[in-house]
Structure formats: C-alpha cells, structure tokens
Amino acid sequence: MSENEWQPKIVAFLCNWCSYGGADLAGIGRLQYPPYIRVIRVPCSGRMSPKFILGAFRRGADGVWVSGCHPGDCHYIEGNFYARRKFALLKNLLEHMGIEPGRLHFSWISSAESTKFARVATEVCEAVRALGPAKKFIKDLPEVA
Amino acid sequence: MLKYADKIRQEARDLLQSGEVDVFVGFRKGTIPMMNEPILIRDARDAEKLHWDSNCGINLANYLTKRKERMGVVAVGCHSRNIVTHIVENQISRDQVVVVGVPCEGMLDRRRIHELAGRREILEVLEEESGIVIRSHDFEQRHNKQDVLQENCAICIHRNPVIWDRLVGEAVKEQDGIDRYEDIRAVEAMAPDARWSFFQQLIEPCIRCYACRNACPLCYCPTCFVDESRPQWVGKSIDPVDTLTFHFLRAYHCAGRCTDCGACERACPVGIKVRRFTKKLEKDILELYGWEAGLSLDERPPLDRYRPDDPEEFIK
Amino acid sequence: MAAKVVSKDRLNSVLSHWRKNYRVYAPVQKDRFVQFEEWEDRGEPVWEFQNSRLSPKFLMEPQSEILLEFSLDPRTEDSGILKERERVYPLQIVVGIRPCDAKAVELSKRNFVSQEYTDSYWVRRYETTVFVGLGCNRPCPTCFCTSVGCGPFHEEGLDVLMIDLGDRFLFRSLTGKGRDILAEMDGETPSADDEKLALQIREEGERHIVSRVSWDRIPSQDLMTLFDAGFWEDVAFSCINCGTCTFLCPTCWCFDIQDESKGVRGIRMRNWDSCMFPLFTLHGSGHNPRAEKFQRVRQRFMHKLKYYVDKYGDGVACVGCGRCVQFCPVNIDIREVAEKMNNYVRCECKV
Numbered sequence: 001m002s003e004n005e006w007q008p009k010i011v012a013f014l015c016n017w018c019s020y021g022g023a024d025l026a027g028i029g030r031l032q033y034p035p036y037i038r039v040i041r042v043p044c045s046g047r048m049s050p051k052f053i054l055g056a057f058r059r060g061a062d063g064v065w066v067s068g069c070h071p072g073d074c075h076y077i078e079g080n081f082y083a084r085r086k087f088a089l090l091k092n093l094l095e096h097m098g099i100e101p102g103r104l105h106f107s108w109i110s111s112a113e114s115t116k117f118a119r120v121a122t123e124v125c126e127a128v129r130a131l132g133p134a135k136k137f138i139k140d141l142p143e144v145a
Numbered sequence: 146m147l148k149y150a151d152k153i154r155q156e157a158r159d160l161l162q163s164g165e166v167d168v169f170v171g172f173r174k175g176t177i178p179m180m181n182e183p184i185l186i187r188d189a190r191d192a193e194k195l196h197w198d199s200n201c202g203i204n205l206a207n208y209l210t211k212r213k214e215r216m217g218v219v220a221v222g223c224h225s226r227n228i229v230t231h232i233v234e235n236q237i238s239r240d241q242v243v244v245v246g247v248p249c250e251g252m253l254d255r256r257r258i259h260e261l262a263g264r265r266e267i268l269e270v271l272e273e274e275s276g277i278v279i280r281s282h283d284f285e286q287r288h289n290k291q292d293v294l295q296e297n298c299a300i301c302i303h304r305n306p307v308i309w310d311r312l313v314g315e316a317v318k319e320q321d322g323i324d325r326y327e328d329i330r331a332v333e334a335m336a337p338d339a340r341w342s343f344f345q346q347l348i349e350p351c352i353r354c355y356a357c358r359n360a361c362p363l364c365y366c367p368t369c370f371v372d373e374s375r376p377q378w379v380g381k382s383i384d385p386v387d388t389l390t391f392h393f394l395r396a397y398h399c400a401g402r403c404t405d406c407g408a409c410e411r412a413c414p415v416g417i418k419v420r421r422f423t424k425k426l427e428k429d430i431l432e433l434y435g436w437e438a439g440l441s442l443d444e445r446p447p448l449d450r451y452r453p454d455d456p457e458e459f460i461k
Numbered sequence: 462m463a464a465k466v467v468s469k470d471r472l473n474s475v476l477s478h479w480r481k482n483y484r485v486y487a488p489v490q491k492d493r494f495v496q497f498e499e500w501e502d503r504g505e506p507v508w509e510f511q512n513s514r515l516s517p518k519f520l521m522e523p524q525s526e527i528l529l530e531f532s533l534d535p536r537t538e539d540s541g542i543l544k545e546r547e548r549v550y551p552l553q554i555v556v557g558i559r560p561c562d563a564k565a566v567e568l569s570k571r572n573f574v575s576q577e578y579t580d581s582y583w584v585r586r587y588e589t590t591v592f593v594g595l596g597c598n599r600p601c602p603t604c605f606c607t608s609v610g611c612g613p614f615h616e617e618g619l620d621v622l623m624i625d626l627g628d629r630f631l632f633r634s635l636t637g638k639g640r641d642i643l644a645e646m647d648g649e650t651p652s653a654d655d656e657k658l659a660l661q662i663r664e665e666g667e668r669h670i671v672s673r674v675s676w677d678r679i680p681s682q683d684l685m686t687l688f689d690a691g692f693w694e695d696v697a698f699s700c701i702n703c704g705t706c707t708f709l710c711p712t713c714w715c716f717d718i719q720d721e722s723k724g725v726r727g728i729r730m731r732n733w734d735s736c737m738f739p740l741f742t743l744h745g746s747g748h749n750p751r752a753e754k755f756q757r758v759r760q761r762f763m764h765k766l767k768y769y770v771d772k773y774g775d776g777v778a779c780v781g782c783g784r785c786v787q788f789c790p791v792n793i794d795i796r797e798v799a800e801k802m803n804n805y806v807r808c809e810c811k812v
Contacts, residue, residue, distance in 0.1 A: 050393075050397050051370065051394065054393065054394065055378060082448065085455060088429070089426060089429055089430070089433075093425055095337070096329075096425045097389070097393060098343075123461070136341050139386045139723075141726060142380060142382045143384050144382050144525035145524075145527065176794040177602070177603060182792040182793065183698065183791055184698060184699065203790070264510075266599065350492075352524065352708050354705045354735070355703050355738075356701065359701035382524075382525035411790065414514065414790075415494065415515075416492070416494065
C-alpha cells in the first residue's frame with residue numbers, strides 16, 4: 001500500500017467490559033484485521049451519546065463503529081438495552097439525512113469473542129473502504145465570510 | 146373555535162377567584178393579524194383579557210416548566226400531550242397544573258395565508274364557521290379552513306386534549322385515514338446524496354436564532370448542548386455543517402417526546418420546515434416501539450425503557 | 462444633485478453595467494420571503510416587496526466573520542503568528558435598501574466608529590458600499606419609521622434614492638458617491654411630470670404610515686423609575702429568549718468572538734450574538750447579571766428607547782422597520798412597550 005493511497009479512518013467505541021476485552025483477546029491471539037480502526041473505550045455502550053458519533057464524523061471519521069455486550073450480559077445490567085433503542089433511532093436518522101448506510105455500524109461482541117471481533121472489524125473496514133472518504137458532515141474551519 | 150373564548154375566561158376567573166391556581170396562562174389578542182400573545186394573569190379581573198381563536202398555535206406548555214406556583218393553563222390536544230410529557234419527565238407535578246382543555250380543529254398558518262393573499266398587505270383575517278376571510282384595503286378573499294391550516298394540524302390525530310380538568314366544549318371528531326408520514330417516505334425513497342442535498346437546502350436559510358428550540362416545550366435543559374463549551378459539540382457560526390449538526394441533535398433529543406405541535410415551525414422567522422427532522426424520529430418510534438408521545442401519565446417513555454426483544458437486525 | 466429616469470424593463474441592464482465594477486446586491490425572492498443577495502446577471506430582482514426578511518446589515522457586519530487566522534505549521538512562513546485574515550473588500554452596491562435600513566447603518570456608526578475606537582472590518586465594508594435606496598410607496602401596517610426620525614423616503618444613509626413611478630424608476634443622487642454611479646447610468650433626465658409624480662408618491666407613502674409610537678416623554682422619565690417599573694415582568698412573560706428580534710433588527714450590532722481550530726490551523730471569528738440569549742452576560746466567574754428573562758427583555762427595550770436616547774440625545778436606537786413586530790414568535794410589540802414606557806407613572810399610593 002503506497003503512502004498516498006487513502007486509508008479509511010474508523011473510530012470504534014468499544015465498551016470496556018465486553019467488546020474492549022474481545023478486542024484485546026484478538027490482539028493476544030494475533031488475529032489479523034485491517035489496521036484502520038482507532039479505539040475509544042467507553043464504560044458501557046449505554047454511555048454512548050449521539051454527540052460522540054456525530055462528533056467523530058465531524059472530525060473526519062470515515063466510519064464509526066460502536067460495540068457492546070450482548071443484551072442480557074451487560075456489566076451494568078441494562079445499559080445496552082437502552083443503547084439498542086438509541087442506536088436504532090440514530091442510525092435511521094443519520095441515514096435519513098444522507099449519510100451512506102455502511103458508515104455507521106453496531107455490534108454485540110463479548111470479551112471471549114475474539115474471532116468475532118476480528119471478523120466484524122474486517123467487515124466494517126471493508127464496508128467503509130468501499131464507500132470512499134467521507135464527504136458529508138465534516139467540520140472544517142468555518143465556511144463563513 | 147371562537148366560541149371557546151368566553152368559557153376560557155370564565156374558567157380562568159373561577160380558578161383564580163377560588164384560589165385553586167395562583168396564576169393562569171393563556172393568550173391575549175395580538176397586535177397584528179393572525180398573532181396572539183401568551184400572557185400570565187394573577188388576578189381574576191384580568192380574565193377578560195384572555196382571548197381564543199385559531200391563531201393560538203404557540204405551545205403554552207413551554208411556559209410551565211421551572212415554575213413553582215399552581216398554574217391554570219389552556220391546552221389543545223397536542224399541547225396537553227406536552228403537559229403529560231412534562232409530568233412524566235418530572236418537570237411539573239400533576240397537582241400543580243389545572244388544565245383547561247380545548248378541543249381543537251386546527252390552527253391557521255399565517256405564512257400560508259400571506260401567500261394566498263399574494264403577499265399583499267393584510268388588514269385582518271376573520272374566522273367564520275367554514276373558513277376564513279382575508280380583508281385588505283382593496284381585496285377580500287375567502288378560504289376553507291382546511292386550506293389554511295398549519296401543516297401539523299392538517300394531519301393531526303389527537304385534536305382533543307388527552308388530559309384536562311375542565312373542558313370548554315364537546316370533543317371534536319378525530320380525523321381518520323390520515324397518512325402522517327407521506328413526506329418522510331418521500332425522503333426515504335431518495336438516494337443518500339439526494340437526501341443530503343435535501344436537508345442542506347432545507348436549513349440553508351437558518352440564522353441560528355434558536356427560536357425553534359426556545360419555542361419547543363421539550364427544550365428545557367438548563368444548559369443546552371449548543372452552549373456546552375468543553376467540549377464544544379457544535380460551533381456557533383452559520384457554518385452549514387454546524388447548523389445541520391444543531392438541527393440533527395435537537396431533533397434527536399426530542400425523540401419519543403415530540404407531539405408535532407408545530408411551535409417550532411411557527412416560531413422560525415425564516416420559515417424553515419424543521420418538523421422534517423422530528424417527524425422521521427416520530428415515525429421510527431411508532432414503528433419500532435409502538436409509542437406516541439404524551440398519551441399516558443403512567444407509562445415510561447420509549448428511551449427510558451426497553452424490551453428484551455427490541456429490534457436489532459442492524460446490529461452485527 | 463443628479464437625477465435620472467430608467468424604465469423598469471431596462472433596469473437589469475443598469476445592474477449589469479454596475480456589475481462591471483461593483484458587486485451588486487439586490488432584493489431576490491427566496492421561496493416565501495425577500496432577501497438581499499448578490500445579483501449575478503440571471504434571475505429577476507423583485508422591486509415590489511415590503512422589506513427583506515433580514516436587513517442588509519450583513520453587508521457591513523456578516524453574521525459570521527473571520528477576523529484573524531493562524532497556523533502552527535512550522536513549514537509555513539507565518540507560523541505562530543495571529544494575523545488578520547487576508548481578504549479583498551470589493552466595491553459593492555446595495556440596490557433597493559429601504560430608508561429605514563439605510564438610516565440604521567448610519568445609526569450603527571455610533572458603535573463601529575467612535576472617538577475611541579474604529580472597527581476596521583465594519584468600516585472597510587461600509588466604505589466600499591454604495592447605498593441605492595428604494596422609497597416605500599406602500600409602507601406596511603407595522604412600519605412606524607415616521608415616529609422615530611425616519612420615513613418612507615428618508616435620505617439619511619443613502620447615496621441614491623430610487624422612487625418607483627410605476628413603469629419606471631426615478632434615481633436621485635444624494636452624495637458624491639451617488640452622483641458618480643448615476644453618471645455612468647444610461648437613463649433619461651426626469652421630466653417635470655416625473656418630479657411631480659415622485660412628490661405625490663412620496664406624500665402618499667408618508668400618509669400611508671398608520672402606526673404611530675409616542676416616545677416623547679421617555680427622555681424625561683427617571684431612568685431608575687423606568688428600570689424598576691412593574692410592567693417588565695408582564696412584558697417579558699411571553700418572551701422565549703430567541704434571537705429573532707436582534708438578528709432581524711437593522712440597528713442591533715452585538716457580536717461574540719470565538720476561536721475555532723482544526724489541527725494546526727485556527728481562526729478567530731465573530732458571530733452575531735443576542736442580548737436575549739441567557740449566556741449573553743455570563744461572566745467567566747459564573748456570575749450572570751442578567752440571568753432572569755425579564756432582566757434581558759427589560760435591557761433590550763431600555764437600551765433602544767432610553768439609554769441610547771439619554772446617552773446621545775439623538776433619538777431612539779430604532780428605525781421603525783417593524784420586523785421585530787412582524788416576526789417575534791410570541792408577538793411582543795415594541796410599539797406597545799414604548800407606549801408603556803412613555804406613559805409610565807410610578808404609583809405612589811401606599812397599598
């Protein structure tokens with residue numbers, strides 16, 4: 001891959017207890033997946049706010065991936081249940097506004113599912129790479145007088 | 146609608162005289178055609194200032210939060226649903242408010258009326274049984290009420306108040322066979338780039354005056370996300386991405402709470418159809434979680450609860 | 462003073478001619494309202510309109526304006542230096558500005574060009590602008606310009622005054638700048654009939670103002686008495702603290718300065734701000750002297766109708782354009798508030 005070829009920048013919000021653990025285990029197991037994700041650890045997928053996801057797109061993320069514990073397994077019991085509802089609405093609204101489906105991804109990955117992590121990471125990276133660089137919702141210095 | 150004015154005055158007078166409420170919130174007749182101004186009265190003698198007609202689209206529920214007194218307030222269907230939402234969200238308590246319910250057949254859209262009048266000067270707009278009369282120096286026009294209703298009123302399915310302590314008239318027939326989401330489906334049918342252009346064009350005139358946010362009864366946060374500075378989620382300039390971010394996040398914060406009262410569109414000085422953001426969420430909330438805002442004092446709103454089998458096909 | 466008559470169907474060619482040396486801003490129909498935009502040789506400006514939704518004050522004070530910029534990129538020459546944003550200030554003509562909005566620009570000079578300080582950004586934009594005003598043949602019911610030292614054909618702030626004579630415009634220069642642009646214009650000398658008609662239209666326009674506001678007693682009202690008046694709570698109740706009145710007002714000028722940065726580059730800009738916003742007077746310490754809504758509402762009216770009057774002895778800081786009256790989402794009417802202030806007598810009775 002040459003230096004000038006575009007590489008997707010994907011921000012991955014991983015919940016501390018499950019998905020982050022799964023990512024860590026994937027690393028321990030030397031599982032391979034594309035190097036485009038940049039991880040931000042959150043205590044729980046229920047902590048996610050639309051401001052974070054929008055903030056990532058505004059700062060130039062080509063894709064955003066949020067991953068948490070499986071419903072029923074949340075470290076904080078029910079955080080991911082609330083998150084699930086918020087995610088559904090957010091994804092729908094963002095895509096309604098014109099963000100391409102394929103830029104925003106969600107998954108449930110437990111701390112034992114290292115292979116799933118690597119697989120989903122690969123899927124997400126491929127999906128975003130196919131769409132090319134993000135062009136919408138990018139906040140640059142203000143376009144004003 | 147005009148026939149309710151006397152009853153509203155009477156109720157206000159009674160409530161204030163008996164001391165059942167400390168203040169009463171209603172409307173007084175505005176200083177320009179098709180506008181009325183919200184007022185708060187404390188004295189029963191001021192009840193005669195109260196007015197009612199089909200230009201009472203401002204959402205009075207907006208004025209109830211953060212007040213400690215016992216309040217009487219006039220409310221039509223959608224506004225009463227906002228009062229329910231306030232109670233459910235612990236902004237006011239049920240026994241703090243006496244709702245004077247008004248069955249409503251829709252409020253007038255003054256922008257539409259100006260357009261129909263060819264943007265010529267309007268001296269007055271009179272309401273008749275079947276419609277309205279626009280009067281000016283050199284012309285007069287008649288229109289059916291159906292043709293000059295606010296857009297949200299035309300598709301309203303909750304015209305009668307859902308919560309009330311006094312009712313000023315008999316319930317009106319609810320509309321049926323209404324398709325509330327035709328315009329949303331039209332956007333859903335577009336390709337992503339077309340949708341993006343659509344929304345960019347929609348908010349292009351926005352001057353970030355925040356009239357939409359401030360007119361909305363749901364927006365009562367002590368510090369709005371717009372004013373947060375560490376970190377700053379959205380810039381204060383009229384940069385198009387910032388403006389879109391503002392409207393996106395504000396709509397999202399109204400998910401499952403918006404009653405489509407139209408106060409935002411009424412307030413906007415440049416006529417932006419901001420309901421295009423909130424209606425999408427309203428549709429999703431209804432389809433995904435079977436919820437309509439403000440209809441129940443006992444149930445928790447959809448983002449405050451969950452079901453183990455909530456839809457999740459989009460989650461890997 | 463020079464004058465020319467141009468028939469309406471030839472007006473676009475006048476604008477095209479001006480466009481060779483100036484940016485031309487003309488009133489354009491946008492969906493449901495009129496706005497001043499740069500006219501680019503296509504599309505018809507509208508000349509039959511009451512007033513633009515936003516005043517043309519943005520030509521002197523853009524809603525968002527970058528003042529300074531910097532880069533920390535060590536490879537650039539100016540790395541680490543906060544410097545003025547380089548821009549060109551092209552000559553511009555605003556055609557169709559109403560006399561109220563033009564007077565407002567003159568009034569705004571009080572803020573931007575004072576003895577102690579000159580706002581060079583505003584001044585440069587102002588000095589490169591030629592104001593071609595359009596007299597109001599048919600003022601709106603909410604216009605009260607004649608009560609506040611202005612009028613539908615008032616000339617203050619204008620370089621040229623245009624009068625709509627039906628199928629033609631009469632242009633009259635009022636300043637040297639105005640004379641210069643009229644000199645280049647291809648038009649006829651006005652006839653005696655043209656002048657007579659113009660006078661008639663002017664008188665009719667002035668007669669058409671129905672809204673009158675009295676503020677004659679406000680200067681002699683005791684300031685603290687007005688400040689402590691009980692009616693402010695009532696006036697302020699319906700206010701939703703948006704920025705509609707301030708942003709649409711041609712005489713409002715307040716702004717907030719903020720930096721934004723991305724990576725190693727950044728800018729310092731100013732954005733219109735509104736005294737109606739709760740954060741307007743928030744101090745760094747956390748104290749907010751106008752934390753309550755009624756304090757902010759009172760401030761706006763006292764500033765425009767009392768403080769400004771007392772300080773400068775030059776009338777009120779309002780030109781009677783009526784936009785705040787028409788577009789306030791809750792129908793707070795400055796005309797009513799002025800009457801309240803004008804007629805206020807403190808009740809001395811012991812109750």
